[in-house]
Amino acid sequence: MSWPASVDLLAPLAPWFDRVRRDLPWRATDLDAPHPDPYAVLVSELMLQQTQVATVVPYFTRWLDEFPDPRTLAEADDDSVHKVWEGLGYYRRARFLKAAAGYVAAEGWPGDLEGLAGLPGLGPYTAAAVGAIAFQWPTPALDGNAFRVLARLLVIEGDPRARAMDLRTWLAPALESHGPSRMTQALMELGATVCIPSPTCGVCPLSNRCGAYLESRIGDIPPVVKRTRPKASQLWLVSFEAEGHVLLQTPTARGLLAGLWCWPTFDAATHHPQPTAPGPHSITGWPGWIQVYTHRREAVSPLHIHLKSRFIPADGLRWAPRENLVDLPLGRRDQRLRDLLGTPGQTPLEAPDPVTLIRSLSER
Ligand code: SF4
Structure with a gap:
């Protein structure tokens, strides 16, 4: 490893960060002292995983209003935790945060990096970031942005993640010398605002x-x-509706949408539309959309089917009073249909047969 010393190479970052740092609700004023609220750092780091700062800010503020400390969060019920997280995506993070809060409320904060990394949901990056920002430990936090910045600075060929160990060893003295919290956040800020995939090197x-x-x-x-x-x-x-109730799938413990209530879905490849005809039900439709997930793209066609009476739901389904919809945590796709229900739609010319849909629910 023939890289120049990190203390010297990264020295301009500290005064630059003091000059340009954004005023964020989880950022301490004094970057040379341990953070006054490590829980706020933990919440912000979990929320910032895979999510932009601008999106996180209102969620963070609301979260701290609802769950101001680890004990309040640990004692909250799952639906209210997911409800406050609703729309932020990657809901596992909310459950991890609650589980980590439970540990901290019972045992106190871990005293070292290994202990932090043992908290639910804290991988090596988040544990190191919390260690540096909350506790001023010289624990280098390397995420995708940091790897990109360091790869460019040091001209690392190939995937910089393969050099993670070397990079942590190299970075630690810079954290000790310029302040773990300041340097960690400075590197994050540079990677988020200047050394982006198409960097603005002129202001770096x-x-x-x-x-x-x-x-x-x-x-x-x-x-x-x-x-x-x-x-x-x-x-x-x-959305099936009858007698003032809507039919929802109850939250599952695992999977992408774990912890969330969902509308029933039907594969359009097997449930073909046919001309809609007058019947004991009414059907409303709205224009569809493409729902994009990390590894999946769904072409979504939303429908509301109003029935005369409720049927007995199969396992995993429940009729919920329609007025309770607003309190139940839903994923983004399902929120969108919930919001459409309050807007005028149209009877579609073609739709799948409601009777066939209901039958297929009981066959799952
Ligand atoms: S912004 Fe440009 S000059 Fe600055 S670290 Fe990135 S690639 Fe290098």
């Missing part, structure tokens, strides 16, 4: 020492990773 405090910039290799460092093509599907997303 490190441009006069950045290997990739000086060698004109920004385009190929780090190498672009090819993403696998998301799986595509087409589905009917259906």
